[in-house]
Amino acid sequence: MDLMTSAAAASVDVTSATADEVTGVLHHLAVLGRLVQAREIECIHRLEQLAIDHPGLSPEHVCAAASGRSLRAATAVVGRADAAVGLPVLTSMLGAGLVSGAHLDAFAAALRSLEEALRPALLACEAQLATEALSMTVEQFTTRLKAEVRRIEGDDGMSRLERQRRQTGLRQWVGRDGMWCISGRYDPEQAMVLAAALQAQTDSRSHAPHPPGVPSDPLLAHEWFQAMALADLVLGTGSGAPSFEVITVIDEQTWSHGRHARSRVDCGRGIDLPVDALRDLIGRATGRVRFVPVVVDRNGVVVRQGRPVPTFDDLVASLRDPVGLDLGRSRRFANRDQRRALRAMYRRCAIPGCDRHVSTTQPHHLDEWDHGGHTDLSRLLPLCQHHHRRLHAEHWQVDIADDRSLVIRRGGEVIMTTGPPAEQWR
Ligand SMILES: [Zn+2]
Numbered sequence: 001m002d003l004m005t006s007a008a009a010a011s012v013d014v015t016s017a018t019a020d021e022v023t024g025v026l027h028h029l030a031v032l033g034r035l036v037q038a039r040e041i042e043c044i045h046r047l048e049q050l051a052i053d054h055p056g057l058s059p060e061h062v063c064a065a066a067s068g069r070s071l072r073a074a075t076a077v078v079g080r081a082d083a084a085v086g087l088p089v090l091t092s093m094l095g096a097g098l099v100s101g102a103h104l105d106a107f108a109a110a111l112r113s114l115e116e117a118l119r120p121a122l123l124a125c126e127a128q129l130a131t132e133a134l135s136m137t138v139e140q141f142t143t144r145l146k147a148e149v150r151r152i153e154g155d156d157g158m159s160r161l162e163r164q165r166r167q168t169g170l171r172q173w174v175g176r177d178g179m180w181c182i183s184g185r186y187d188p189e190q191a192m193v194l195a196a197a198l199q200a201q202t203d204s205r206s207h208a209p210h211p212p213g214v215p216s217d218p219l220l221a222h223e224w225f226q227a228m229a230l231a232d233l234v235l236g237t238g239s240g241a242p243s244f245e246v247i248t249v250i251d252e253q254t255w256s257h258g259r260h261a262r263s264r265v266d267c268g269r270g271i272d273l274p275v276d277a278l279r280d281l282i283g284r285a286t287g288r289v290r291f292v293p294v295v296v297d298r299n300g301v302v303v304r305q306g307r308p309v310p311t312f313d314d315l316v317a318s319l320r321d322p323v324g325l326d327l328g329r330s331r332r333f334a335n336r337d338q339r340r341a342l343r344a345m346y347r348r349c350a351i352p353g354c355d356r357h358v359s360t361t362q363p364h365h366l367d368e369w370d371h372g373g374h375t376d377l378s379r380l381l382p383l384c385q386h387h388h389r390r391l392h393a394e395h396w397q398v399d400i401a402d403d404r405s406l407v408i409r410r411g412g413e414v415i416m417t418t419g420p421p422a423e424q425w426r
């Protein structure tokens with residue numbers, strides 16, 4: 001479909017349209033967006049041709065001025081156009097409205113993540129991967145590309161980790177407003193320990209009585225606590241966590257047979273490490289870090305969970321003697337192991353579309369204690385304060401399947417459904 005036809009199809013009046021008609025318009029709008037992106041690429045290519053004879057002409061500046069974008073955003077558009085030259089299949093599919101510019105960006109990013117000598121191997125799969133992209137969201141396509149990059153590297157990401165170690169760096173400057181600013185880049189191995197330490201210190205700060213001066217906006221307050229936690233760690237002034245935990249999630253197949261195309265190895269915040277590096281890191285335990293091994297199935301549901309341990313050997317032993325996650329009537333509230341399991345399974349609040357991080361949620365009991373409910377992991381759901389309150393106030397009924405997909409009803413009518421928690425990580 002061309003630009004004009006899909007613009008016409010997307011412009012029909014929807015004030016009295018049926019749901020199907022609105023769906024159709026939304027589809028045409030999505031196609032239109034892709035065609036616009038393809039057209040932009042053509043324009044940038046022409047500007048780059050013109051710039052050869054007119055050295056004063058900068059495609060970035062022309063694009064920024066014409067589209068009201070910042071120079072930085074315009075530079076990204078030019079970057080996409082430059083990447084498109086090397087990706088003929090994805091580019092022609094974008095021109096047909098079949099994939100989005102973000103799919104093309106994902107491929108370009110995967111290409112950049114490879115060492116130069118290995119890039120032709122990924123380029124050789126462009127046509128095959130582009131066909132797969134047709135039925136994938138950008139997130140799914142990104143995961144697929146990561147697996148392909150690992151396959152090409154053939155060493156479970158060890159050479160990439162080497163490169164990332166060399167790319168570590170920290171910049172500091174004083175802003176125009178007089179504030180001291182820092183910006184750092186760490187390889188995933190350092191990142192997992194640093195992020196866990198910062199998280200533990202931030203938690204202990206935010207759970208203590210709030211000092212005056214904490215912003216009232218929750219997001220700004222979180223940033224405030226993080227900044228103070230970093231200062232605590234640098235200056236050694238924090239009263240907080242003497243040790244901290246890294247919840248290490250590995251899927252069953254990777255744990256027993258090694259890395260595969262859909263492996264999930266997650267050391268918190270989506271940080272993925274080569275399994276050997278993880279083994280090595282846990283072997284170099286400092287005493288302050290404790291690892292909580294959690295094995296999940298392909299749906300992201302916990303099948304086994306160990307106790308916090310300092311070394312890799314302990315980790316293996318800890319999983320041989322897993323913790324009990326079903327407490328029945330022996331305990332009314334979720335215990336620490338169950339909270340860890342919820343944190344391992346979920347990235348955010350369990351209500352579809354909610355973006356509250358799981359660390360800020362509360363475990364909700366699907367069966368009320370007063371009505372004989374059991375404190376079993378399968379009956380616990382992490383909910384943010386807002387959704388927890390709504391669920392109780394509006395008497396939502398929640399059905400949870402074995403794979404933890406949900407059907408949520410209000411007054412007998414289905415209001416929301418979700419797939420398994422693994423979907424939150426894709
Ligand atoms: Zn509740």
Ligand SMILES: [Zn+2]
Nearest residue numbers: 349354384387
């Ligand atoms: Zn929520």
